[in-house]
Amino acid sequence: MDRVFTSASLRDRYAMGIWMVFIHVLTYRGMNQNKLPGQSDTTPSFRTFLSTVFSYRVRSGMAAWILHRVTGLSLVLYLAIHIMGLRSLGNPLAFEAYITGYRNPLFKFAEVMLLGSVAFHAFNGLRIFAQDMYFRSERQKPLFYAVLALTIIVTIIGGLPIIFPYFITPLLP
Secondary structure, eight states: OOOOOOHHHHHHHHHHHHHHHHHHHHHOOOSSTTOOTTOOSSOOOHHHHHHHHTTSOOOHHHHHHHHHHHHHHHHHHHHHHHHHHHGGGGSHHHHHHHHHHHTSHHHHHHHHHHHHHHHHHHHHHHHHHHHHHTOOGGGHHHHHHHHHHHHHHHHHHHHHHHHIIIIIGGGOO
16 A cells, blocks of 8 residues: 655654754764764864965965955945044044044055955956856956956056155155
8 A cells, every 4th residue: 555645744754864864963973983074183273273274275266255255344344434433523623633644644555455445346246246147157267367457457546646645746856
């Protein structure tokens, strides 16, 4: 006689199977009773962590992923600093002190870095959009290098007017 399985009984068997696999993974010790699967023979330390991190080959896709996250975090940090500066608009003396800090030459370098972060994040976002909509992985590397080239060009062209009055003009006779 054929048994008819309802969807509820199949679901229950599936859930039971998942629990059995989960319990097996938690209790599995293998040949070496002191090691869980995936554990290495070396003891965890900062040195083994660094050797693992630096053993990866950073290719264009991974570099784009890391740089996109770093530039995104730097833009969020800039936004927080910018909002704190806008809070001083109510007090003219505090606002003047805040703006005086912007005239510092080190801040001008930070402004150029901000321009580079915005440019890379924007161009890389367009690259990701183009890859998702039109291109596939075989075009990833040339598009990443195009993003880097555009970022460098925009940063140099946009950064010269920022840096010129502070660093290049005093060198001129």
